[in-house]
Amino acid sequence: MNIFVCIKQVPDTTTRIKLREDRNGIDESDIQWIISPHDELAIEEALRLREQQPDSTVTVLSAGPERVTDSLRMALAMGADKAVRLNLPGDADSSMNARSLAAAIGKLGQADIVFTGKEAIDDGAAAVGQSLAVFLDMPCVTVVNSINYGDGAITCRRDVGGGSIEVIEASLPAVVAAQVGLNEPRYATALNIIKAKKKPIDILTAEELGVTEANRKTRLKNFELPPPKKPCRIIEGAPADQAKELVRVLAEEIQAI
């Protein structure tokens, strides 16, 4: 099978966000970059599928500037066969990213299945999987936490909120957007991380992908940090008195109970 995985590099969840002086983006100087957590599930799922299906190839794609190379190497260290960076600006929107990922998959061969995360934890747009599927004319199942592989089709369970699950059957080729619970991503071993440093990372340019600034439909600007909070009111006393007072606050001041 020809398996593709689309990943995005994002700031680590422990990052304290600082804004650029012009407030049209964040200060990237002290950021630790990681593969967006749901995209790690997508890589893991692709590797497990390759283990079941001999003669499969896992190709990992990521759109972004030079820094994205580190995340692609991490995907290779986890076990992916090939990695391709789509040389796009770091602030490309989901429309531009999805266009270029679809064009890259089209260029690199007939995909049997495409995995991605249900959303990237930076902009949280949750848009690339579905958009990509439209461009590739494939069905797409989002927020997937389990997959059964059948003959030319897959049966997915998707998390539809409120704890309910939908069971969806989709014909292959298809795009699947991974949710937590789908699998437990493996760690790359130190040895494989070293080996991955020597592996080639192919590059496709925006020109080769036929993507231009016209494909960028939105741009984020005027970033704001949340307003500072008022100081916390500490409720003193013995536990029973503290409890009584808090319940009074919930009932009378906030009127929540």
Add this chain to the structure above:
Amino acid sequence: MKILIIAEHQNGALSEAAMELFGLPFGQAEVHAVAAGEGVEPLAGPLGQLGVAKLHLINSPALASYTGESFGQALGQFIKQLAPDVVLAAHTPQGKDLAPRLAAALDAALATDCIQVSLDGGQVTARRPVYAGKATAEVEFNGDSLKVITVRPRTVKAPEPDASRSADVAEVAVELPGQKTALKEIIASDNVRPDVTEAAIIVTGGRSLGSAENFSIIENFADSIGAAVGSSRAAVDAGYRPYRDQVGQTGKVVSPQVYIACGVSGAIQHLAGMRTSKHIVAINTDPEAPIFQLADYGIVGDLFEVVPQLTEAAKNRNRS
């Protein structure tokens, strides 16, 4: 300006989040709404009362239950005909799945999960959270292509229905050739409590509970005030709670009226997931825990002592 609202509905009723969309400030814009499904005619009454110039109904047995593919195709065809300037949907599990499909099919600009939308005077601006709420940013739309916008539930107040109003209704026919996806089954939630994304109050526990069994302390308190049970990532990773309950950047982003964090120190990724809660209460032994910087009310103390007392106090209050 022509605006189209996608009226999401479930079991014959408009969803709360869809009704809220009608509360946006539309100015002089021409407001249309569309409902897709099977047997959607009864929605005309309530939609008319919310103030719609024209209501479009896409009725088809093929749309009896939602799939992204069928709804994407049906609404995509209709939107192409109507040619609105802006399409609005709620950022619900369904709206989230659908909007990017429409944007891609219609070569539109997409802004999801917006917390502010202004459509006044022909200018469209939107603001959305980024980095799970660690910051917000304004969405600038390039060019004048169609804009597809999803709005976070509970950020706009739904208008009061006006019984004197009604909508002009039109039926729309669409073609849905060979579908590649099919809904086989819906498995209802086994959660006996409200879901964290829908609850007005959330009581959250962390790894300091020490075991899955000890979470009963949190559950008892939650039950005494009708709250949902939330969990930190550490407690989910330790196997104390299902992922469904996880609040944070890699779990669910929540915005309840009251968020009560018990023994949760407040890792940055957790704070990102709950910082927009209206009132935040922290209970923690460590007065320096970061959670106190976000909290409105705090108790410095051991949750194993304080929380059972809270349950008791809440029950006493219910009795009196």
